Amino acid sequence: MTGAAMVRATGLTKRFGGLEAVRGIELDVAPGEVFGFLGPNGAGKSSAMRMIACVSPRSSGSLRVLGLDPDVDGPAIRARIGVVPQQDNLDAELSVRQNLEVYGRYFGLSRARVRRRAAELLEFAQLTDRAESPVEQLSGGMKRRLTIARSLVNDPELLLLDEPTTGLDPQARHLLWDRLYRLKQRGVTQLITTHYMDEAEQLCDRLVVMDGGVISAEGSPGELIARYCTREVVELRFAPDASRPGAEAFAGVAERVEELPDRWLLYAADGEAVLGAVHRSGVRPRASLVRRATLEDVFLRLTGRSLAD
Amino acid sequence: MSGHSERTPEPSLVPSAPLLRVIPVGSYAGRARTLVLRSALAYRRAWLAFVSGFFEPVFYLLAMGQGLGSLVGQLPGPDGAPLGYAAFIAPGLLAASAMNGAVFDSTYNVFFKLKYSKLYDAMLATPLGPVDIALGEIGWALLRGGLYSAGFLAVMGAFGLLTSPWAVLALPAALLVALAFGAVGMAATSFMRSWQDFDLIQLAIMPMFLFATTFFPLEVYPRPVQLLVECLPLFHAVELMRGLTTGAVSAGLWAHVAYLVVMAVLGGVVAIRRLGTLLLR
Ligand SMILES: Nc1ncnc2c1ncn2[C@@H]1O[C@H](COP(=O)(O)OP(=O)(O)OP(=O)(O)O)[C@@H](O)[C@H]1O
Ligand SMILES: [Mg+2]
Numbered sequence: 001m002t003g004a005a006m007v008r009a010t011g012l013t014k015r016f017g018g019l020e021a022v023r024g025i026e027l028d029v030a031p032g033e034v035f036g037f038l039g040p041n042g043a044g045k046s047s048a049m050r051m052i053a054c055v056s057p058r059s060s061g062s063l064r065v066l067g068l069d070p071d072v073d074g075p076a077i078r079a080r081i082g083v084v085p086q087q088d089n090l091d092a093e094l095s096v097r098q099n100l101e102v103y104g105r106y107f108g109l110s111r112a113r114v115r116r117r118a119a120e121l122l123e124f125a126q127l128t129d130r131a132e133s134p135v136e137q138l139s140g141g142m143k144r145r146l147t148i149a150r151s152l153v154n155d156p157e158l159l160l161l162d163e164p165t166t167g168l169d170p171q172a173r174h175l176l177w178d179r180l181y182r183l184k185q186r187g188v189t190q191l192i193t194t195h196y197m198d199e200a201e202q203l204c205d206r207l208v209v210m211d212g213g214v215i216s217a218e219g220s221p222g223e224l225i226a227r228y229c230t231r232e233v234v235e236l237r238f239a240p241d242a243s244r245p246g247a248e249a250f251a252g253v254a255e256r257v258e259e260l261p262d263r264w265l266l267y268a269a270d271g272e273a274v275l276g277a278v279h280r281s282g283v284r285p286r287a288s289l290v291r292r293a294t295l296e297d298v299f300l301r302l303t304g305r306s307l308a309d
Numbered sequence: 310m311s312g313h314s315e316r317t318p319e320p321s322l323v324p325s326a327p328l329l330r331v332i333p334v335g336s337y338a339g340r341a342r343t344l345v346l347r348s349a350l351a352y353r354r355a356w357l358a359f360v361s362g363f364f365e366p367v368f369y370l371l372a373m374g375q376g377l378g379s380l381v382g383q384l385p386g387p388d389g390a391p392l393g394y395a396a397f398i399a400p401g402l403l404a405a406s407a408m409n410g411a412v413f414d415s416t417y418n419v420f421f422k423l424k425y426s427k428l429y430d431a432m433l434a435t436p437l438g439p440v441d442i443a444l445g446e447i448g449w450a451l452l453r454g455g456l457y458s459a460g461f462l463a464v465m466g467a468f469g470l471l472t473s474p475w476a477v478l479a480l481p482a483a484l485l486v487a488l489a490f491g492a493v494g495m496a497a498t499s500f501m502r503s504w505q506d507f508d509l510i511q512l513a514i515m516p517m518f519l520f521a522t523t524f525f526p527l528e529v530y531p532r533p534v535q536l537l538v539e540c541l542p543l544f545h546a547v548e549l550m551r552g553l554t555t556g557a558v559s560a561g562l563w564a565h566v567a568y569l570v571v572m573a574v575l576g577g578v579v580a581i582r583r584l585g586t587l588l589l590r
Contacts, residue, residue, distance in 0.1 A: 016590070055433050056590055074335045075436040083434040089427035093351035102350065105343040106435035134354075154435075 004067050006031050006158050006189040007052055011061035014047045021047040023213035024061060029191065034184055036200045036207030037193040038295075040303050043210040045193040046086050049162050052191065053083045066158060079107060082156030084164050086193075088147045090135045096146060097122065097131040104153040117153055124179065125149035126172075140167045148176065152183075159183065161192045165199060177202055197296040211303045221295050228301050229293040230255050232271035236264045236278065236285035245283050253277045258300055265297065336585060337440035344432075344445025345452060362453070363460050366406040370464065373524065374398055384526060387548065388557035396470045400550035401523035403461050403479065404486055407454050408543055409514070411487040414450040415494035416510055420501055429588055439584040443577065447491045454487035455480065465554065473556025482553055482566075486546040489569040492576030493542075499583035517543040522551075542572055 007029040014022040022044040029035045037045040050056035052065055054074040063070055065077045091099050100121050104114030122128045125145040130138065138146065144167050151159060161180075165173045180190060180203060194200050200207055201221045209217045209224075217224060234254070238244045240262065250257045254266035254274050264285075268274040271290035278288075352359055374395030386392035422428040429442055458480055465471050471479075497510065521543035527535055538544050549565035552558055 053434060055430070055588075072335065075338050075438060078434060079436040085430070085434070087427070089431040091347070091351075091428060091431065092426050093354070094347070098350055102343070102347045103431075103435065105346060106340065106432060106437050108338075108340060108436070 004031075005029060005064070006033070006066060007035075007191065008064045009052075009061060012048065012051065012058055012063055013060045014044070014051060014056065015059040020213055022051070025208075025210070025213075025215050027208075029189060031189055032184065032187050034180070034190045034192065034203050034205050036204035037191070037210055038195075038197070038200055038207055038299055039193075039210035043303075044213040045210055046162055048210070049160050049191065049193060053081065053160050054078050055083075079154065080156060081158040081160060082151035082154065084148050084151045084159075084161045086162040086166075088143045090143055090146060090150070092135050095132050095134055096127055096138065099135060099146060100150055100153055103150050107154040109154065114153070121149040121152060124152070126175070141169055141172055144168055145172060145176075157188060159188055159190045161190060163193055163195065165194065165196065173199075197294060197299060201295045209299060209302045216302050217298070224298045225293050225295060228298045230267040231269045231293060232267075233291055233293050233297055234266040234268065234271045234274050234278070235289040235291065236266065236283070237262060237287040237289075238264075239286050249281065249283055250278070253281070256301075258297075258304060260300075265300070267293070267297070336438035336581065337444075338436040338438055339441070340437060341441045341444035341448055343437075344442065345449045348446075348449040359453070362406075362410055363457050365409075366402040366457075366461050367464055369402050370395065370399055370461075370468070374468075385528070386555050386557055387552050388555075388559075390557070392555060393470075395468065396472070396555065397526075397551070398524055399465050399468075399470045400479070400554040401547045403458060403465070403483055403554075404543065404546035404550045405518050405523055406461065407458055407483040407486040408490045408546060409518075410454045410457055411450045411489075411491035412494045412510065412514060414453065415446065415491040416498045416501075416507065419446060419495055419498045420504075420507070423498070423584075423587065429584070433588055439581050439588065442584060443492075443495060443581045447488065447495065447577070450491045451484050451487050454491075455484055458483035458487075471554055473554065473558075475553045475556050475558050479550055479553045482546075482549050485566065485569050485573070486550075489542065489546075489572040489576065492573045492580055494576075496576045496579035496583065499580060499587055517541050522547050542568065545569060 005028050007027055009025060009027040011024045012022060012027070013020065013024050025044075025048060027035075027048075037048065039045050047056065051058050051063060051070070054065065054070040054077050057071065066080055068077050070077055091102065094102060097118050100118035101114040104117055105111075109117070119128075122131050125142075125148065127138075127142060127146060127149070130142065135143065135146070144164070148161070148164055151161075165176055168176065177199070180192075184190065190203075192200070192203060204221060206218070206220050207224070208215045217228065219227065244264075247257055247259070250264065250266055254268045256267040258265040258267070266274050266278070275288055275290055278285075378394030378398075381394040383391040383393060384397045386397065432442060433439075462471070462476070462479055494510075501507065521538060521541045523543070527538060527544075530538060545565040545568040549562055549569070552562045552565075
């Protein structure tokens, strides 16, 4: 397996009737890598993930998962991967423990093995004390944790996580990050989609930004920030009702500006200098802040209506 | 981890029987029985619904067979020999209850799992394929139907309504009936868009239950209506069952068997193909 890509796609395309959800993307995910998909709603992240999970046939292009073709070897691939879908699809007619055990049986694991594995995974998801509850009685975050635990029942080599931490409280999220990190250390390759930029920055070795079905940027979080952003960002907040300055107010002050519903973002190497210039020009924001650029800024630039000057 | 050694080897994924060639490659992992196991666990929490299914045909038999039967007296049986009314309708009720159970499982229950609980989506993320799902669900319906049928046959025996040794074949016949209706029910469900569409199923089942010779012989109809009734699947199920429980066995029973087998195969193939296209989008 070493050397061979875990996932390799060229010209991968997904069409739903007339709608092209994924429009010819290239992917190359190495063993042990944690690979992220970022992108706005409807960008095609889940559609791409579902093709890789072999539950959605591709419309065109080529795709190899674990070196195999999903069209031919779907079941063999699915036996070796773990999937956390965007929407929980737990078995509502079974208890928490039964969900794990029965799912393991779908993979052909022995009764003794699923029993042992279920106990481990209940511990992992911190649901041991709810093991015999019906699934309907769990909170949203608990269901999410159970779905994630379930994806690990077959000790997957490749883990596909579609917005795994949506709905989790901060503790649960940090716990999951820790667990994912340990899986990475054990060599489990991971594909993650998320709308949380801090999560992507923490977890991903490499990521792509998708928009409108195509990949608009690719690199490590650090590379992307360096390539698409300045070192620092000045945030200027304005009261919703107050008359806000237009883009022309910042012309020449910053390298690039971005308007959000409640604030302006000014991109520059030296944030304090920009803030000083803004104040001198008479603009009076309700609050202001200088910070380092993050992946979120890259995301806004690549998927927003950034106003470069 | 060490788990891989305990995994049962991946069975051959390419179905080789000619019948299965029409089914896409990789749709069968050979683990349909894990779905049966799952259903058994799920029903542990709904045992009341399970038990009530047994009593329905028994109540019909008591009300119509004993009650109404005392007014009706005797009817001509399949071979013309006179038959008590209870002995006449009991095989009909057996066939109808096999049909009802299978249709309920393969329509309402399957639709719910398909559209609402997303159960099958979860299964397809594992090595299971549409064939495992179809076989597993139909297998469960058969197991359930088999238990009900065995119970009802025991009741018939207790009432002295089993007068022929051929009656031992009534149980496999009931399973065939359940299989045929389950397969077609599942195929029909795959075309349903909303709960309203299920009224169509009621519209098909109810008149069949009443008119497909369950309660009175074919001879009461004028010939054109007889031809119509002879096309109904429940007619073949009832006649097969009645032949076996009354011992009026002739080569003609094979025609009923053939009808039901064709129905099961066509329904099964359509169901599997449709499940694949619905779920694997
Ligand atoms: N089964 C489907 N049938 C028809 N259209 C679909 C289907 N699934 C997705 N789409 C469409 O494909 C496009 C991409 O959807 P997708 O779910 O891949 O986006 P996403 O990037 O995961 O978005 P989100 O961040 O909201 O989860 C959307 O326009 C969506 O409406
Ligand atoms: Mg999505």
